Amino acid sequence: MPPRQTPQQVDGRKTRWEGQHERRRAEFVDAAIAAIAAHGSEVSTQQIADRAGVARTRLYKHFADAGDLQRAVAARAGELVTAALQPVWRPTGTPMEMITNAVDAYVSWLRANSALYLYLSRHTGTLDAVADVKTAIGRHLARIFAGHLTALDADPSSAEPLGFGIVGLVDAASVRWVEDPGGLTHEDLTRHLARWIWCVLDDTLRSAGLSLDPHQPLDLVDPAASPQPEQA
Numbered sequence: 001m002p003p004r005q006t007p008q009q010v011d012g013r014k015t016r017w018e019g020q021h022e023r024r025r026a027e028f029v030d031a032a033i034a035a036i037a038a039h040g041s042e043v044s045t046q047q048i049a050d051r052a053g054v055a056r057t058r059l060y061k062h063f064a065d066a067g068d069l070q071r072a073v074a075a076r077a078g079e080l081v082t083a084a085l086q087p088v089w090r091p092t093g094t095p096m097e098m099i100t101n102a103v104d105a106y107v108s109w110l111r112a113n114s115a116l117y118l119y120l121s122r123h124t125g126t127l128d129a130v131a132d133v134k135t136a137i138g139r140h141l142a143r144i145f146a147g148h149l150t151a152l153d154a155d156p157s158s159a160e161p162l163g164f165g166i167v168g169l170v171d172a173a174s175v176r177w178v179e180d181p182g183g184l185t186h187e188d189l190t191r192h193l194a195r196w197i198w199c200v201l202d203d204t205l206r207s208a209g210l211s212l213d214p215h216q217p218l219d220l221v222d223p224a225a226s227p228q229p230e231q232a
Contacts, residue, residue, distance in 0.1 A: 025062045028052050029072045033080075033116060036073075041118035045069070070123045077116055078129030084109040088137055091144070095201070096214040100194040107174050107190055114178045134171060138164035145201075148218070154208035162204060166197055 031052035036043050038051070045066060049056040063069040087101035110117060120130060141163030146156035170193055177189050184192075198214050205212055212218065 021062060025072060028054075028059055028062060028069070029076045032069060032073050033076060036115050036119045037113075040115050041122055043119065067123075070120075073116075074120050074123075074129040077113070077120060078133050080113070081109050081130060081133050082136075085133075085137070089140065093217070094215050095212065095218050096194065096198060099197050099201075099214075100190060103170055103193045103197070104186075104190045106170055107177075107186060107193075110174050110178055111186065117175070117178075134167050138167045141166060149208070152205075152208070152210055154205070154210060158204060162200070166200065169193070169196065 028048070032043075032048045035048045035051040039047050045059065046056050048069075049059050052059070059069065063072065085102070085105050087098070087105045091098035091102060093101070117130070138160075142160040143163075145162055146159035149156040149159060173189070173193060177184060181189075202212075202214070
């Protein structure tokens with residue numbers, strides 16, 4: 001008669017299995033993202049399985065259904081875009097440099113991951129992770145703007161709509177540009193967006209009787225005081 005397993009042995013096996021399960025899920029999500037990049041936003045589950053090197057049915061040993069896989073891909077996309085946007089979370093330099101670097105980071109991510117963005121857009125409810133990142137950006141910008149306006153003895157009440165408005169401008173313009181560049185280069189789009197954003201910020205400051213040079217360092221609020229958001 002085989003020896004009876006202790007609770008510690010049973011728990012150890014369960015922990016190892018759960019760890020292996022999570023590792024395999026992560027591998028399949030990475031394979032899905034690679035398949036989306038290769039085949040476009042209408043990638044099939046079979047193409048994802050082929051990319052992972054397993055039978056299609058094998059995927060469903062680690063995901064409840066196609067929706068579960070889509071949600072896992074969306075969560076991973078949120079992590080990727082959060083990591084790519086360090087110039088947003090940790091802005092440095094002059095106001096114009098901060099704006100330009102942040103815009104360039106977002107346009108660069110969207111350009112490199114346009115198929116992934118469209119894939120998420122096609123599946124109702126799975127875009128939440130990326131939408132959460134955009135919400136986090138809007139709130140982050142609002143905190144920075146409110147801090148600067150307060151430090152300049154100006155009314156900070158416009159900070160939140162200003163932050164979210166800028167996110168909407170950059171996202172809508174960038175998504176459309178990826179679909180149809182219309183003769184604009186990446187550098188052109190980044191330059192235009194940075195200038196437009198500064199025009200909005202400048203008008204906000206001037207309405208409060210303030211004027212700043214966008215090419216001079218601004219050291220009123222420590223950007224590190226607004227922490228990077230948790231990954232979506």
